[in-house]
Amino acid sequence: MHALVTKADDNPHLANTLITSYIKLGRIDYGHKLFFNLSTPIVVSYTALISAYAKCNREDEAIKLWFEVASMKSFGGMVGHQIHAHALKVGLEMNLSVNNALIGFYTKCGSVDDLVAVYEGMRAKDVITLTGMISGYMEFGMVESAVEVFDQIPGRNCISYNALLTGFCQNGEGLRALLMFREMVEDHMEISDFTLTSVVKACAVLTEKEISRQIHGFVIKCGCGSTAWIDAALLDMCTKCGRMEEAQKMFGQWSHIQSRSVVWTSIICGYAQNGQPDEAISLFCKMQADGDGTVDEVASTAVLGVCGTLGFYEMGKQIHCNILKSGFLSDLCLGNGVISMYGKCGNMEDAIKLFNLMPKHDIVSWNSLIASHLLHRQGEEALVVWLNMEKVGIKPDSVTFVLILSAYRYTMSSSVNTCRGLFYSMRSRYGIEPTxxxxxxxxxxxxxxxxxxxxxxxxxxxxxxxxxxxxxxxxxxxxxxxxxxxxxxxxxxxxxxxxxxxxxxxxxxxxxxxxxxxxxxxxxxxxxxxKGLRKHPSRSWVIYQNKIHSFYARDKYHLQTKDIYSGLDILILECMKIGYEPDTSFVLHEVEEHQKQDFLLYHSAKLAVTYGILMIGLGRPVRVVKNIHLCGDCHTFFKYVSVVTGKEISLRDASGFHCFKNGECSCGDYW
Ligand SMILES: [Zn+2]
Ligand SMILES: [Zn+2]
Structure with missing residues (x-):
């Protein structure tokens, strides 16, 4: 029988039979244990178990535990409501511990209305109730309501402080979390590992380098910087606060067995966010090749984001395939990530196809599709998606409106009126306050x-x-x-x-x-x-044979520099023959006229496009990405290049896609 138990998780019916047999044999405790170890307990086994408990008057315990397990495993939905109804029927609505478990359950698997209904219906409340409500309100983004509840707690303990602290982090209120932490230190509250982890996370939210250093020092001074969780949070904080060198050092010396995948994900995301996406990709490949750490949903979503930023279509597609194989596609976050990746890699067809194939959409899916159309300056198409969204009754959010309003840049000038109408109806018709x-x-x-x-x-x-x-x-x-x-x-x-x-x-x-x-x-x-302010230097890149070939202006580091420069010189001459004149007004330095041309002609985008033309075979478009706006001269130049080479050049800059073909650009020269 015991051997069967280990298989029970894969087979709910077997599990159910086992549970009922245990109960019939009078071993409720075994049945109970098996039930709570199942990853997806089913209603039948619950009913069997609960009637067994009822026979010995322990129903409250069964219900309480059910909700605790269900919220831990984010398992709930309809069944949760049925069991709640059952609890009411058997007269448990005033049972404190059942209600506390319900609060936890609705925080994870319900709606804010369910949560508040339970809370307001409770006659007796204890510190667990109030702490539960802090977490609950925070989960639904109602920070002020959570603070109100916190202020009502008479004898606040470390747990209620921690609930508030975690909630602040969750809702992006890094500064408030830190102020709260200072209060805790001043009040001589117990500072647990959990508290420290939250504080480190608050620093990560705040992204302030100096503060992050101070907190880092504090944590090490506490002598707590040695558990895997805190170290992982510290490493993540370093990446978020632009301290990549320290993060890399910690990563290199990582000695814990736990959290390996977590820190891989942190460091990959860190490079992505700190303007070093190529580092991020090469680490991801290394992680896969070494089989070190599992490629989970989070890492995949992160790398999909990087692929989008880089325009690395091949790798993005490969990750999409891996996701299909591992059955993660039901994960909405990942699906949305794939849509966004395809959009940013210039492949609207795949983005639309995936959107249509997804079994479920949330508001982010719709927003991702609209955003992708905007990147391609397809205002009309974006508005069609918006219409469909209204048709199926999806409630737009604040982000949707930012996107939809922007879409009117890419429609007819006469539709400014419609845009205005939409803007002024945001509050009255959709209940969204314009920010x-x-x-x-x-x-x-x-x-x-x-x-x-x-x-x-x-x-x-x-x-x-x-x-x-x-x-x-x-x-x-x-x-x-x-x-x-x-x-x-x-x-x-x-x-x-x-x-x-x-x-x-x-x-x-x-x-x-x-x-x-x-x-x-x-x-x-x-x-x-x-003032010591530096910008991200302008940079352009091409992906060729699964490698990122990146260029700065007047860059001479590429192995094929010679070929690239002579290729570019030939291109310039050919373009000049058909009318290209370098427009030196885009050189941002006061230099001699001939020097100005020199500065202009070797802009990063020109080097990247030339490399693409040299390497990428006939009939295939050259795809380049630039991290900031393209300058006007490069824009004109590429129109000529598309004529002299007969090649299509697709270039994405900070404003979206430019597709140069037969001497014209898809942006219509306004970008
Ligand atoms: Zn330029
Ligand atoms: Zn353009």
Missing amino acids: SYHYSSMVGVLGYWGCFEEAEELIKELPFDPDASIWRALLDSCRLRSNTTLGRQVAKHLLAIKPQDPSTYILVSNLYSASGRWHCSDRVRNEMRE
């Missing part, structure tokens, strides 16, 4: 179509102080429509709000350069240098 993201999308649309007065008017009427993203949207429109007068005013606002942000300086400096005001442009850049 600065929505305002910047709207300002971006208005600016794009040249309605500068209305954009300014909208900013004036803002119910809150305009933040940098809104000014940036306006400034970008000024660049696009060469409105330097307004651009200068906007730049002033922007520099006043975000003096520390390098991207602001770049935007402002580009505005001046584009209008030939070298002096101003250089002044802005010098100021930036003095």
